[in-house]
Amino acid sequence: MKRRKLLWYLAAAALPLLFLVPVFWWTGLYPLGRNTLVWCDMRQQVMPLLMQLKDLLAGEVSPFYSLRAAGGMNLWGVLFFFVSSPLSILVLFWEKADFFLLANLMTLLKISLCSLGCFWFLRERHPALEPQWSMLLSAGYALSGYTMLFYQNSVWLDVMAVMPPLYRSACAMTRRGGGWGYLFWLTVLLMLQYYLGYAVLLFLILWAAAAALLEVPYGERGRFALRVGCFTAGALALSAPVWLPSLFEVMASARTVNVVASIAGGRWFTRLYTTLSFLLCSAALLPAAFLSLRRRSIEKSWVRAEWLLFLWLLLPLVFDPINKVWHTGSYQAFPVRYGFLTALLLVSLAAAGLTEIGEGHTRRGGFTAACAVLSAAALLVLLILRGHFVELFSYVKSLWVNQTAFLWLAAGAAGLFFAAVLILLLHFGGGLSRRVLCGGFAVLLLLQSTLFSAAFIGAAARDGSFLEPIAALEGRIDDEEFYRVKTDRKLFDVNLIGGIGYNNLGHYTSLTREDTLYTLKRLGYSAYWMETGSHGGTLVTDALLQNRYIIRNRADSALTARQIYSNGSYWLYESACRMPFGIVTGADAESISELPDLPRAMTGARAAETLLGLEETVEVVRPEPDVTENLFSGIGEDGRMTLAPASGAKSALMVYHLSVGEETTLYFDCFDRTSTALSEPVNGSFSIWVNGAQRAASYPSQRENGLLCLGTFSGEDVRVTVRVNKSVTARSMGMFGITSSSVERLLEARTGEVSLTAEQNRIEGTASSGAAGTLLFLPVPYAEGWQAQVNGRTVTPLRVLGGFLALPLEAGQNAVSMRFIPEGMALSLAVAAAALLLLALAFLLRRAGVSPPVPAGRAALVLLVFLACLTAQLTSILPLALHWLF
Incomplete structure (x- = not known):
C-alpha cells in the first residue's frame, strides 16, 4: 500500500515534466537540447547572484555584505529575495559557465515540486477524489499561468510549491486543535521569499475571516482566531532574522515609493492582455471549477469560502489600484505576483467539483465524440503554434502580452475551455465513464501546456553559450591589493562582473541603495531604474573608486602593454591611474558631505582635489x-x-x-x-x-x-x-x-600612509594621520550596519560625498577595524529566540491540558474582524476611491 502511494506521488511529480517534453524537444531546451530558457530577471539577477552564492558557499563571500555589487552592499536581503531556494545548493556541482543550463534543470525541479506539493494538498483536502484526478489537477497547478509568466523569478516557484501544504495546514485549524504544521510552513515561506509573504499574509487574513464566518462553529470562533493569530505571530517572529533586516534594506533602496501617490496615479485597469493571459493558462480547468457551483458542492461551507476568496482575487486582475495594493504599492512588470494563490484556489474548486460527479459508463458513440472533440482542440492548438508561433513572443520580448498574442492565446484557451465543457457534457449524458473523462482531461492539459509553455517558455529558448567567454574571465587578475573591475561600455548584464568574482560598481536588483545609485550617477557612471553600471566615469573617478582593471569586447592597440588576458571575445586591461584604497583627508566632514554641484566631468575631479587638499590640479x-x-x-x-x-x-x-x-x-x-x-x-x-x-x-x-x-x-x-x-x-x-x-x-599627492584590506564584510588595517580631527575616506558605499573601531575605540562612520564612508582618526598611527552586520539583525535574532521560548512553553502547556482563557479568544476574534475589514477595504474599495479622488 505504501509503495503504491509512493508511486502516485512520484507520478504526480513527473507528470508536468512529461507535459513539457513536446516544447522542450521542439525548441531544443536543455536537457533535450543545448538551449537555455534564461531571460529577463533570471539572466540579469538570479544567475549572477547564484554565481555569488557559489562563492559564498565556498567561503569567499559573506552573506552579510558583498564588495562585488554596487561597490559594496548589504547582501542579506538580496539573497533572500532571489536565491534562498534549497535547490540553490546545486550550484556547488556545476561550473559557472554552465549555469544557464543549470537554470533549466532548477526550473524543471521546481515545477515538479509545485505539482508534488499540490498533490499532497489535494489528497489531504479532497480525500474522496481519485489519485489520478489529483495528479492531473496538480500538474495543472504546476503549469498554471503563474509558472508560465513568472518562472524567471526562480524562487517564486519555491513559494508556489510551499503554498499548498501551508494552505492545507491552515484549513486543518478550522477543526479544534492543530496549528503546528501551519507554523512550520508559514515560517518556511516567509524565509524563502519575504516579499511574496506580504501577499500571503493578506490572503491568510481574508481566509481566516471567511473560515471563521462560514466553517468554524460559533462557539469555537474565538479559539480559532487565537490559534491563527498566535501561530501567525510565531511564524513572523521566527522568520524575523530574514525579513526584518531585509525590510530596513528595502527602506534604504531607491525602490521605495509614495504608496498613496502610486495608487492614486496610473490607470484604472490593469494591462488586461497580460493579467487575463494568466487565467487563460488554466482554461481547461475552469469548467471543472464551475462544477463546484452545483448544489451538492456549494452547500459545503468551505467551498463557499473558497469561491469568495477566488472571486476576491480576481479583482486585482482587472483593477490596477487594487493590483498595486497586492504588490506593496507599486510594480513595474509581473502584474500577478500573488497569482499562485488564485491558481491554488482554482485547482481546489475544480477538485471539489470533480469529486461530486458520478462514475458513468463509456459508450461507443460517446467515446467517438470525445475523440472528435479532443482532435479538434489539438488541431486548433497545432494550427496556432504552426502559423502564429512568432506572434506569441511578445511577452518574452517586452514582459507584456500584446493584443495579437492575447487574441491567439484566447482563441486556443477558448477551444480548450469548450472542449472541456463538451467532454463533461458527454459524461453527464452517459457517454463517458469517469476514467475515460479523466483521460480526456489529461489530453486537454497536455494541449494547454504545449500552447502556453511554447508562448512563455519555448519562446525564450536561446543559446546559452555566450556565458562561457564571460565566465572565462574569472581568476585572471593577480593583484593582492583591493581593486575593482569595470567595463568600457555595457557589454553584458552588470551583475555578471560580481558573478565571476570581481569587485565592481555595477548592480541591479530592487535593493540598490538610493544614495549609492544617485551618487554614482552624479559621478558620471551609467545608471537607470535600479541598475548601477561600472561603465562611465572619468580617469579621476576610476582612480578614486579603485577601478584598476577594465574589460573590453575588442582589442585596443594603445593598451597592448597593459593587457592582462584575452579569450578572443573579451580583453582585460590594467588601468594606468591608481590611488590608494583609503585617503587621509583634512577636509571638514560637513564640507564634503555632498558632491559639488558641477558638470559631471568636473565633479569627481573637484571631489578628489578636496580630499587631497589641492585646488584645480586636474585640468x-x-x-x-x-x-x-x-x-x-x-x-x-x-x-x-x-x-x-x-x-x-x-x-x-x-x-x-x-x-x-x-x-x-x-x-x-x-x-x-x-x-x-x-x-x-x-x-x-x-x-x-x-x-x-x-x-x-x-x-x-x-x-x-x-x-x-x-x-x-x-x-x-x-x-x-x-x-x-x-x-x-x-x-x-x-x-x-x-x-x-x-x-x-x-x-x-599623499596626505597619510594607508594600508587597508577589504574582504567579505570586514575592512582592517592602519592609517597614519598628522593631526587629530582628520578623516579616513573609504571608497565604499555608506550603509547603516557598519560598525567601526579606531585604536580600539568605537567610532561612528560618516556619510560623505553623497554616499561614501569616512572615519574620524586620531593623531599618529591608527588601527582601523570595520565590520558590517545588517541593520536589525540583532533585534530580529532576539525576537526569534523569544518566540522559540514562548512556543515551547505553549507546547508544554498544551500537552498538560491547559487551555487559553476565554477572554483571550474573544480579543483574538475582535482583532481578526478588525484586520479582515481593514484588509478587505485595502484590497477593494479604498484604492479605487483613492484613484477616483486624486
Whole structure:
C-alpha cells in the first residue's frame, strides 16, 4: 500500500515534466537540447547572484555584505529575495559557465515540486477524489499561468510549491486543535521569499475571516482566531532574522515609493492582455471549477469560502489600484505576483467539483465524440503554434502580452475551455465513464501546456553559450591589493562582473541603495531604474573608486602593454591611474558631505582635489564646437543648457576640430537629474562620430547614460561630429577633456600612509594621520550596519560625498577595524529566540491540558474582524476611491 502511494506521488511529480517534453524537444531546451530558457530577471539577477552564492558557499563571500555589487552592499536581503531556494545548493556541482543550463534543470525541479506539493494538498483536502484526478489537477497547478509568466523569478516557484501544504495546514485549524504544521510552513515561506509573504499574509487574513464566518462553529470562533493569530505571530517572529533586516534594506533602496501617490496615479485597469493571459493558462480547468457551483458542492461551507476568496482575487486582475495594493504599492512588470494563490484556489474548486460527479459508463458513440472533440482542440492548438508561433513572443520580448498574442492565446484557451465543457457534457449524458473523462482531461492539459509553455517558455529558448567567454574571465587578475573591475561600455548584464568574482560598481536588483545609485550617477557612471553600471566615469573617478582593471569586447592597440588576458571575445586591461584604497583627508566632514554641484566631468575631479587638499590640479577643458549647423543654444536662469534644431529640420550638427597635444581623454556628457526612471527625457538626444567612426547612435540611453568616453588622444587632430536629434535641456551637457598629466599630478599627492584590506564584510588595517580631527575616506558605499573601531575605540562612520564612508582618526598611527552586520539583525535574532521560548512553553502547556482563557479568544476574534475589514477595504474599495479622488 505504501509503495503504491509512493508511486502516485512520484507520478504526480513527473507528470508536468512529461507535459513539457513536446516544447522542450521542439525548441531544443536543455536537457533535450543545448538551449537555455534564461531571460529577463533570471539572466540579469538570479544567475549572477547564484554565481555569488557559489562563492559564498565556498567561503569567499559573506552573506552579510558583498564588495562585488554596487561597490559594496548589504547582501542579506538580496539573497533572500532571489536565491534562498534549497535547490540553490546545486550550484556547488556545476561550473559557472554552465549555469544557464543549470537554470533549466532548477526550473524543471521546481515545477515538479509545485505539482508534488499540490498533490499532497489535494489528497489531504479532497480525500474522496481519485489519485489520478489529483495528479492531473496538480500538474495543472504546476503549469498554471503563474509558472508560465513568472518562472524567471526562480524562487517564486519555491513559494508556489510551499503554498499548498501551508494552505492545507491552515484549513486543518478550522477543526479544534492543530496549528503546528501551519507554523512550520508559514515560517518556511516567509524565509524563502519575504516579499511574496506580504501577499500571503493578506490572503491568510481574508481566509481566516471567511473560515471563521462560514466553517468554524460559533462557539469555537474565538479559539480559532487565537490559534491563527498566535501561530501567525510565531511564524513572523521566527522568520524575523530574514525579513526584518531585509525590510530596513528595502527602506534604504531607491525602490521605495509614495504608496498613496502610486495608487492614486496610473490607470484604472490593469494591462488586461497580460493579467487575463494568466487565467487563460488554466482554461481547461475552469469548467471543472464551475462544477463546484452545483448544489451538492456549494452547500459545503468551505467551498463557499473558497469561491469568495477566488472571486476576491480576481479583482486585482482587472483593477490596477487594487493590483498595486497586492504588490506593496507599486510594480513595474509581473502584474500577478500573488497569482499562485488564485491558481491554488482554482485547482481546489475544480477538485471539489470533480469529486461530486458520478462514475458513468463509456459508450461507443460517446467515446467517438470525445475523440472528435479532443482532435479538434489539438488541431486548433497545432494550427496556432504552426502559423502564429512568432506572434506569441511578445511577452518574452517586452514582459507584456500584446493584443495579437492575447487574441491567439484566447482563441486556443477558448477551444480548450469548450472542449472541456463538451467532454463533461458527454459524461453527464452517459457517454463517458469517469476514467475515460479523466483521460480526456489529461489530453486537454497536455494541449494547454504545449500552447502556453511554447508562448512563455519555448519562446525564450536561446543559446546559452555566450556565458562561457564571460565566465572565462574569472581568476585572471593577480593583484593582492583591493581593486575593482569595470567595463568600457555595457557589454553584458552588470551583475555578471560580481558573478565571476570581481569587485565592481555595477548592480541591479530592487535593493540598490538610493544614495549609492544617485551618487554614482552624479559621478558620471551609467545608471537607470535600479541598475548601477561600472561603465562611465572619468580617469579621476576610476582612480578614486579603485577601478584598476577594465574589460573590453575588442582589442585596443594603445593598451597592448597593459593587457592582462584575452579569450578572443573579451580583453582585460590594467588601468594606468591608481590611488590608494583609503585617503587621509583634512577636509571638514560637513564640507564634503555632498558632491559639488558641477558638470559631471568636473565633479569627481573637484571631489578628489578636496580630499587631497589641492585646488584645480586636474585640468578639465571644455571645448566649444568649431562649426554648428541649424543649432539653437541657450542657458536658462537655473543654469541648465538647451540645445535644439533651430528650424524645421529634424536635426542639428555640432562639429569639433581639436588639435590634441599632450595626452587627453575626451568625454561627451548629457545629464539632467537623478531619478529611477526607466527612460529619461534626455535619452536619444545625440548621435556621435569620432574621426568618422560612430561612437554612439543614440546617447544617452538605458545602456549608456554616464559620461561617454570618446577616446584618449595625443599629438593628433581629432574630429568629433555631434548630431542633435531633438530639443534637449540638461544640467551637464557638452564635450570635456581631461589631460593625463594633471591626473598624474593629483595621484602623486599623499596626505597619510594607508594600508587597508577589504574582504567579505570586514575592512582592517592602519592609517597614519598628522593631526587629530582628520578623516579616513573609504571608497565604499555608506550603509547603516557598519560598525567601526579606531585604536580600539568605537567610532561612528560618516556619510560623505553623497554616499561614501569616512572615519574620524586620531593623531599618529591608527588601527582601523570595520565590520558590517545588517541593520536589525540583532533585534530580529532576539525576537526569534523569544518566540522559540514562548512556543515551547505553549507546547508544554498544551500537552498538560491547559487551555487559553476565554477572554483571550474573544480579543483574538475582535482583532481578526478588525484586520479582515481593514484588509478587505485595502484590497477593494479604498484604492479605487483613492484613484477616483486624486
